Amino acid sequence: MFIFQCVVGTASSSTVTTTKTSSSTSKATSTTSTTSTTGASKTTTVTTTTTTVTTTTTTLSTVTPTTGFVKASGTAFSLNGCTKHFSGVNSYYLTYQSTALIDEHLTSLGKHSNYNVIRTWAFCENTCGLITFSGTTLTFTSSVFNKLDYLLAQASLKGFKVILALTNNWQDYGGMDIYTKNLGGTYHDDFYTKASIKAGFKQYISWILNRVNSVNGIIYKNDPTIFGWEIANEARCVGGGLAMSSACVPSVITSWYDEISKYIKTIDKNHLVGTGDEGMGLTSPSGATAASNDVYSISSTGYNNHGGDFKSNLALTAIDFGTFHFYPTNWLLTSLPQDGIDWIDAHMTVSTAVGKPVFFEEFGIKDKTLRQNYYGSWFTESATKKIGGIAFWMFAGASYADYDGYTLYDADMTSYMDANGAKITSLNS
Numbered sequence: 001m002f003i004f005q006c007v008v009g010t011a012s013s014s015t016v017t018t019t020k021t022s023s024s025t026s027k028a029t030s031t032t033s034t035t036s037t038t039g040a041s042k043t044t045t046v047t048t049t050t051t052t053v054t055t056t057t058t059t060l061s062t063v064t065p066t067t068g069f070v071k072a073s074g075t076a077f078s079l080n081g082c083t084k085h086f087s088g089v090n091s092y093y094l095t096y097q098s099t100a101l102i103d104e105h106l107t108s109l110g111k112h113s114n115y116n117v118i119r120t121w122a123f124c125e126n127t128c129g130l131i132t133f134s135g136t137t138l139t140f141t142s143s144v145f146n147k148l149d150y151l152l153a154q155a156s157l158k159g160f161k162v163i164l165a166l167t168n169n170w171q172d173y174g175g176m177d178i179y180t181k182n183l184g185g186t187y188h189d190d191f192y193t194k195a196s197i198k199a200g201f202k203q204y205i206s207w208i209l210n211r212v213n214s215v216n217g218i219i220y221k222n223d224p225t226i227f228g229w230e231i232a233n234e235a236r237c238v239g240g241g242l243a244m245s246s247a248c249v250p251s252v253i254t255s256w257y258d259e260i261s262k263y264i265k266t267i268d269k270n271h272l273v274g275t276g277d278e279g280m281g282l283t284s285p286s287g288a289t290a291a292s293n294d295v296y297s298i299s300s301t302g303y304n305n306h307g308g309d310f311k312s313n314l315a316l317t318a319i320d321f322g323t324f325h326f327y328p329t330n331w332l333l334t335s336l337p338q339d340g341i342d343w344i345d346a347h348m349t350v351s352t353a354v355g356k357p358v359f360f361e362e363f364g365i366k367d368k369t370l371r372q373n374y375y376g377s378w379f380t381e382s383a384t385k386k387i388g389g390i391a392f393w394m395f396a397g398a399s400y401a402d403y404d405g406y407t408l409y410d411a412d413m414t415s416y417m418d419a420n421g422a423k424i425t426s427l428n429s
Contacts, residue, residue, distance in 0.1 A: 069224045069270050070161060072320045075351045075358075077388050082429045085383075086161070086227075087421040088117025088391035089408075090362060093400060094151050095121045096128050096144075096173075102151050104397035106158050112413045114421025117227055118155065119361055119391055122148065122164035122208060125174025131204065133182035136196055138203045146214050152225050153215035161227035163361070163391075165276050166205060168233045170240040176232070177241045188239035189248035192256035202263055209267045221268040228272030231260050234325065235277055237306035250281055250309040254316070261318035272320040274359065279324025280307035282350065285342045291332040292339060296346070310347065314354045321388060322351065325362035326378075336370070337377035344378060348385040357388030364393040364406035371408075372416045379420035386427055392417075 068080045077084045089109065094102055109115060124130045124144060132139040155162050168175035176191040183197045191197050209221045209229075220226065235256075237248035261273045284296040314322040324347045326340055333339040344360060351358040360382055365374060375392065382390045396407050408417060 067156075067159070067224050070227050070272060072272060072357050072388075074355060075348075075388060076386065077321070077357055083427075085386065085424050085427040086117045086359075086389035086391075087115050087424040088119060088161075088163070088361075088389065089115055089395035090119045090391055090393045091395055092121050093396070094118070095148050096124055097147065097400075099147065099150050101397060101399060102147065102154060104399055105395075106154055106160070108397045108410045109160075109395060109413075110158055111410065112418050112421065114418060114425045115395075115413075116159065116425075117161045117163060117389065117391060119163040119165070119230075120148075120151070121168070121173065121233070122229075123167045123173060123175070125167070125178040127173040131174070131178070133200075136183060136200065138200055138207075140204070140207050142211075142214075145208075145211065149211075149213040149215045152213060152218075152220075152223060156216070156223070156225040160225070162225055163227045163230060163274075163359075165230040165233045166208070167201065167231075169235050170233070172240075175239070175241075176235075177239055180242060186242070187245035187248070188242040189237045189245050189252060190242075192235075192248070192252050198256075198259070201260070205260070205264060206267060209264070221270060224270070226271055228274055228320065229264055229268070230274045230276030230323065231257060231264075233276050235275070235308065244306070248306055250306055251312070253277075253306075253308050254312045257313055257319060258316045261316060265318050273318060274321045274323050275308075275313050275319060276323055276361075277308045277310065277313060278362075279310045279322070279343075279347055279358075281309040281311065282346045285346065288342075289333075289335070291334075292342075295331050295333065295343075311350045311354065314350060314356055314358070319356075321356055322347070322354075322358040323361045324358065326360070327362075327364060329365060329367075336365075337374040340374065340378045341381045344381045344385060344387070348387060351388070359389035359391070360387055361389065361391045362393045366405040371412075376416065376420055379423050383423040383427060387424070390424060 070084070071078045073083055077086060091105060094105060109118070128144045129141055130144045132141070152162060171177055177188060179197050179200050180188065180191050183194070183200045185191065185194050185197050191201070211220045212218070213220065213223065235253050237244045237253070257275055264273050280295060282296045284293045288296065310322065310324065313319060324343070326343050328336055328339055340363070347358050347360070360378075363378065365371060379390065392408065393406050394408070395413070396402070396409060398409060400407075
């Protein structure tokens with residue numbers, strides 16, 4: 001168990017009395033899927049039967065959270081009055097898998113005390129049957145997120161913080177294109193500009209922020225287990241399905257981040273808000289290759305495909321922390337591990353200039369013979385630069401297969417990742 005405490009600070013807590021709703025349902029969903037990693041999506045096959053829900057209401061006893069809300073503190077984070085730098089993992093599958101797999105994951109990760117943040121999806125628009133569209137009205141099947149409720153409740157008991165991304169640029173589990181297709185859009189980037197689509201997404205945001213956890217009765221917006229909200233995973237003008245319009249440029253996405261982040265803050269005053277973007281749109285290092293220039297630049301060519309403007313996004317008033325990802329093989333980068341070190345340095349330069357923390361929240365390579373060296377270098381550089389947070393893609397319990405070729409398991413953590421996590425947590429006061 002991880003205890004987020006600080007001897008010089010005071011752990012914040014709140015007492016929440018609410019109503020717990022229990023449901024019985026005939027919903028059956030069969031899914032074969034993994035996730036999209038920077039655009040390389042995989043096919044999802046879904047079979048869903050009609051859902052029948054019977055609801056009873058009972059009064060839940062008072063709940064007192066034991067840890068405080070994470071805050072931004074300059075280029076680091078803070079918790080209970082102490083400066084914090086976080087090490088974490090990505091585990092997207094926890095949102096929709098069985099409670100047994102959630103338990104397995106948390107128990108396995110719990111053996112590695114330097115990793116205390118889990119990033120996962122708070123979306124499953126069509127794969128799980130979460131959203132039904134009727135004109136401009138969205139109806140949400142609450143029971144779909146009972147597993148997410150369970151994850152948050154158990155993570156709280158075990159001392160983990162959880163980052164939740166609110167939608168996906170890619171088609172896995174639904175994503176932006178589901179809204180666009182059902183709410184009158186034509187292009188992928190209509191999600192960022194068309195009023196009816198933005199209104200639909202805001203309906204979802206309001207619903208999930210105000211959701212009452214079916215396990216412990218805590219309203220999501222009041223739950224300190226949640227590290228923060230990410231507006232979208234890897235928002236770009238280009239998605240995995242609908243085409244990009246000729247009007248989409250990085251400033252379009254920045255304006256959308258501005259609008260949505262401010263909307264979140266009208267509902268939730270407790271949690272941090274981040275973008276969830278890949279961190280593109282920076283100055284390339286001296287001597288960069290053509291492939292590297294494509295990754296850094298704000299461009300309609302190369303791998304960026306209008307991926308965004310990292311500095312402008314981070315400077316937005318309602319954005320509390322920045323994010324960046326790194327997949328060198330997908331991005332055709334070959335000077336490793338140096339390309340990763342340069343990528344970290346470039347984002348930390350912006351972090352310092354803007355005065356906000358950044359989270360190196362996704363990175364991975366499939367060649368297992370290189371991981372120990374490369375990941376070690378990137379953790380070392382992140383620690384040297386005192387990064388706000390770092391999380392690799394991805395960690396799973398033993399029963400979950402390595403669908404995308406990036407997965408690390410308990411043995412990998414013990415072998416070399418525990419020492420990497422220690423480089424970050426050793427920075428903490």
